[in-house]
Amino acid sequence: MVTTVHSRAWEIAAAVPDPELPMLTLADLGVLAGVEEDGTTVTAWLTPTYSGCPAVAEMAADVDGRLRAAGYPDVRVRLRLDPPWSTDLITEEGRRKLAEAGIAPPGPTADRPSSPGLLALGPTRHLVACPLCGGTDTEELSRFGSTACKALWRCRGCREPFERVKEI
Incomplete structure (x- = not known):
């Protein structure tokens, strides 16, 4: 069964800090596009802020590492470019943290x-x-x-x- 709701895996991935704006989590920034669980496989989807974002590899490694440390043996981090990221995706909590x-x-x-x-x-x-x-x-x-x-x-x-x- 594939789960895209805010599961335990979602909460773990959502708490990963952004490498360039560490006061924000990936969820605050709106780059965590989804987390799917299918049996023992977890797929996390990231939408980078722009196509050449140098932080995306670090984001992916951090999400992968945290999910594996939490006991998920099969983790896949994928990029989702459509729809593209927009600053409108920054949460109100994220905007407050920035200020x-x-x-x-x-x-x-x-x-x-x-x-x-x-x-x-x-x-x-x-x-x-x-x-x-x-x-x-x-x-x-x-x-x-x-x-x-x-x-x-x-x-x-x-x-x-x-x-x-x-x-x-």
Whole structure:
């Protein structure tokens, strides 16, 4: 029997921290796309944040290792690219954890036009609140931050720089 509900295997895989944003779990980030159990076989599905994500191999190894350590003898970690990952998949808990870590969470992508297989990437068109003071008088300093999914911003109010997860 194949199970895709939140099983014990799901809970184990969901608790794996993201290697680039360790304050988030793979479930918080929305990259854990599913976990199936069929007898003694567990298949975990990951949807990387983008096709060239350098952290996906580490995510897969961490999920595999944790499931095997929990007693699952036959573990398979697979990539699921369709539907593609979007920052809309970050949970409310994940967004809260980002802000608590001083990283501004992404805004909604619903207002952006998109087509299957195409990403609508562009500048942020809504207010970005400073995760440190809450002020909205902020500016982007660089589209590129410490990882490909983040940009560098600054609050004009408290003058502090902060990172922000880009919308995808």
